[in-house]
Amino acid sequence: MNDTETRTNELTEDDYNSLHSGAVTIETILDRMEAIRVDCQHIYSALELLKDFTVNESPNGGFGDAERAKAILAIVQCRENTLQRELTLYEKIYDDLVRVRYVAAEPESD
Numbered sequence: 632m633n634d635t636e637t638r639t640n641e642l643t644e645d646d647y648n649s650l651h652s653g654a655v656t657i658e659t660i661l662d663r664m665e666a667i668r669v670d671c672q673h674i675y676s677a678l679e680l681l682k683d684f685t686v687n688e689s690p691n692g693g694f695g696d697a698e699r700a701k702a703i704l705a706i707v708q709c710r711e712n713t714l715q716r717e718l719t720l721y722e723k724i725y726d727d728l729v730r731v732r733y734v735a736a737e738p739e740s741d
Contacts (some may be wrong), residue, residue, distance in 0.1 A: 660725045662718045667718055673710045
């Protein structure tokens with residue numbers, strides 16, 4: 632899948648089962664991290680909302696427009712924060728899996 636294709640950050644049934652069965656693999660974690668990296672739909676949706684803004688021609692100066700724009704920004708920032716936290720969790724799981732794989736591959740010394 633290339634970067635121009637739309638990919639959502641939704642868990643597949645296989646991802647869900649592996650994450651909740653304890654059978655998490657490095658490949659599963661890397662796939663989830665890649666899904667987060669390419670998932671930009673929330674940004675595109677926010678841009679569409681801004682593009683389709685109907686300007687408020689209020690005699691008071693249209694303060695509602697600025698507030699709507701701020702609300703859209705806050706939604707995108709919250710989503711990005713959630714994705715960053717999810718990535719941090721996956722990084723920790725990845726590090727643990729690599730460490731376990733490394734320890735398991737070490738030859739035993741006498």
